[in-house]
Amino acid sequence: MSVAKKNIKKYFLEQALTQVKVDEYLAYKFHSVGYSKVELQKTPMGTRVIIYAERSGAIIGRRGQTIKQITKVLEEWFGIPNPQVTVVKVEEPELDARVMAFRLANALQRGFHFRRAAYTTLRRIMGAGAIGAQVKVSGKLRGERARFEKYIAGKVYKSGNQVVRLTDRAIAHVLLKVGVEGVEVIISKKSEEERPDDEVRIKSPEEVNEIVQKIREEMQQTQPEAPTLEETVEQSGGETQ
Template sequence: MGQKIHPTGFRLAVTRNWASRWYAGNGNFADMLNEDLKARTYLKTKLKNASVGRIVIERPAKNARFTIYSSRPGVVIGKKGEDIEVLKSALGKIMGVPVHVNIEEIRKPEIDSQLIADSIAQQLEKRIMFRRAMKRAMQNAMRLGALGIKIMSSGRLNGIEIARTEWYREGRVPLHTLRADIDYGTSEASTTYGIIGVKVWVYKGDRSATGEAPVIDTPPDEKKPRGPRREDGKPAGRPRPAGAGGARRAAKPAEKAGE
């Protein structure tokens, strides 16, 4: 079941929270949901080059608050805040209420699943080999602390006649474990041969009982033991191996002294 279901929906109210947080009665739910979808479509088109990872929408007391997570907040804000004012006015027309926009920076875009998927899709549109793009993204994610990553691409890869699916995985990606912090993202690449879909799963560790994000430590195998130190505080030198060569080198000064 964990292999097929959406990883975020599977973990809602356990280790994940909703992307739209508001309450509506039976009569207003459809209209408010439609407004959310229109706003997300507008932001996805407007901020295509701003590296937006996710968007959280909240509706407190006849207002709307958008929190945009981006690895390039300067592109979203614009020169002297001009672009963000344009966003506020456009979103206000869509939502029909006053809108507040908050920008949050993504510190490590290399381990954000949505940004990884968007990056691979952009490379595929530039006719870069899909294997090279996928493996490069996996190496960057593992280097910056991800415990596991899985990337899947589907479509007419490299322009072949019959569509196929290829995926690569490195590390652990426990999709059945509810407490596992699995970040999931999808994207599409529009090529001359058709659309190629990209899916990314990133495993960042297990969340605690309070829902706190995992802290990635250095594996014990990578911690090297500290060598002996001399009395003056400097590290001790490498001991010379005892053997026939060492004995001959020690004997030569004695022969010269005897002469």
């Protein structure tokens, strides 16, 4: 392997590692305000940092003070040149697995019973239009021994291409008096562009009539017109009786 290829490989590894570190820092600092993810984009003027969160105003801060602190940390701690921070509000937080995982972890930290908090999270996800959802809570739930409980609603994809296209998964941890508890949220969702391969939908009569009409028009365009009697006689060179 040449030196240039090694340098390119090292560069991309360093960029990926930096993004992971920034994501962990922002998740630790803003998990209570619905932090979702961060994107780092290189520009000629520096680095564009896009933060996605449910409560974007809490990350911006009063008069932009929090944004200024984040910019300083990104530049000094993580070595990001000239970071330009932008905060984007998550439009559908109930369909974002990380936002819901942090919500569930915060509910457990406030003292809610794990089963009640899990079912509440599940209902909100399904109420937002998800195909299915799974909530898993693990730790010392009741007693000295650690265990887990899993709650499922709808259809949750665990394998195949639909996991990549339609499934969102997130994990969060919370420190309680009995020890550390972990939560896992998996959401199967669909959009106008991405639909499940196993989805079956019966077309309406209007849609069926439209398809039939389209087929008839195509058949009329492709079928040659029947020759008239005079044309048939001319082609055969005979006379009609």
